[in-house]
Amino acid sequence: MTENTTTPPLKRVLYHHRTQGKAVEGVHIRGIADALRALGVAVDVVSVPGADPYASPKAMSPTQQAKWWMKIVTRLPEPLFELAELAYNAVAGWRILRYLGRHPDVELIYERYSLFLFVTVWIAKRRGLPIILEINDSAAVHRVRPLHLGGLAKRIEGWTLRNASGLVFVSGLFRDRVLQAHGRMAPAIVTPNAANIDKFSFTEAQRNDTRAKYGLQGSVVCGYLGAFVPWHAIDQFVYRIADRLATAPHLKLLLVGDGATFDTVAKFVHDRGLDHQVILTGRVSHDEVPGLLAAMDLAVLPSAGDYTSPVKLFEFMACGIPPIAPDFSPIQEVLSEGRTGWMFKAGDLDAAVNAVLARSTDAAELARVGQAARAYIAAERQWRNNVLQLIDFKHSVADTPALPARHAAAG
Incomplete structure (x- = not known):
């Protein structure tokens, strides 16, 4: 994109995620949010209560939990854990609506996609706000924690990926696998990770x-x-x-x-x-x-x-x-x-x-x-590069409907 050193490319972005905000996901969240802020964009992070990606643990531990109650949730039997993920849409929806009520100047919702999470896309569509999903997980790929409600997860995911404004994948292979599984999805780009x-x-x-x-x-x-x-x-x-x-x-x-x-x-x-x-x-x-x-x-x-x-x-x-x-x-x-x-x-x-x-x-x-x-x-491959690509993508897809598979894969 053509950079403007005086006028920010976006006024305000809502960054939503359902992760614990630790380890690799915390690195990615901070990388994107900080790079946007460096361009003059106001970025607000809404997440699971208590999951602050800026509150680093005292020691480097990839498996450290953000809060004690998260340990309990993650140890639930798989069917109950997935139902808890589904129920979280009510919590997320309430928090996002409350946020949007206080910040009517939001120009983009950027979400780190999680399985069973659909409410953000539903709200964005109703509000006429562009929403871009960063896809790091999918019901279409092999996961360390196997799915029990796989059919339901795939149906919800299909609707979510079709109705988002745009999608960001970390690799072309990942994009192609998800596309093959769902057959149709929003326009997509490939943006590998980065480091400053x-x-x-x-x-x-x-x-x-x-x-x-x-x-x-x-x-x-x-x-x-x-x-x-x-x-x-x-x-x-x-x-x-x-x-x-x-x-x-x-x-x-x-x-x-x-x-x-x-x-x-x-x-x-x-x-x-x-x-x-x-x-x-x-x-x-x-x-x-x-x-x-x-x-x-x-x-x-x-x-x-x-x-x-x-x-x-x-x-x-x-x-x-x-x-x-x-x-x-x-x-x-x-x-x-x-x-x-x-x-x-x-x-x-x-x-x-x-x-x-x-x-x-x-x-x-x-x-x-x-x-x-x-x-x-x-x-x-600094986070700044990723954000510049994201801003260009936002402008290109804000008013673009979801494309058939043969077109979506070309992003």
Whole structure:
């Protein structure tokens, strides 16, 4: 879009979500909201009561709950949990209507879509307000928490996606799967995730201090930052590389985070006598994260959702840390092989191990690719870029009806 430095492109935006506002969803919410505000747009966030994406937990924990009562809700048997999600439309509807009554100048509702959530689109249609949905979940894809009321979820989702003004997907593959499942939906664009350079810059002192603290001096450090959960496969990566670390004494792994598989991995590392070469930090404070990233020379993402856009990929690249990642379609959309990172065949963790071992021997190449990765993020994949695309999209779809499948996929 053509930028105007004096007049904001929109006056006021309502950002609605039903997440806990933590971990990755919190990063995305803050990224979009802050980038809009930087352009002079007033942004108000309406969410589940108590779910504040700006109230970060004291420690980096991808699974930390926002409120005690959310723990109870998420532990309900699946049918009851889904009925609670459906019932939340009443709460969301009341909160949104109350907000709109106080803010008649809203020009756009932007919602992070959640299953069974339809009331925002219904209200927007009745009020004649444009509403754009950011799609990160769908009844049409495999989910970690399987659906019990899948048929109902799909019918509600179909209506919601047809009646929104526009849709934002994080990958072309995700868009195409949802489109195939529903056959017709609102105009859509693809916007991968992002990272702000100023949030991922560090000093040489931070690097030196962290490397000294964890005994990383003189080593090439391959990092991981995120949840220890089965679908990220960091546990399987450790098991596969363990026997080969003896042949690479220059290499150390710095694994940051915790989760369901952490204790098992920690025991394995200790039992194998690898504590000096596989450093497990566990849960760390947010203040420690920049220094930990600064200590890394390359990073590995052993696995990810095949339709998702991993936020950590962009954060590593923003730090100038060249990533080694699976060749899922969404990653191919943003990673240039040999220029901004490297890819291995998704699901082949032995190939991931081979790539880490091979790349760790060439410090000059790591520096070159890391610099190119950071330059790419700076130029094309900061949250500001996403918001500029969103504003252009809003102007193009405000008065556009939903399109048949053959047209919607072209966005």
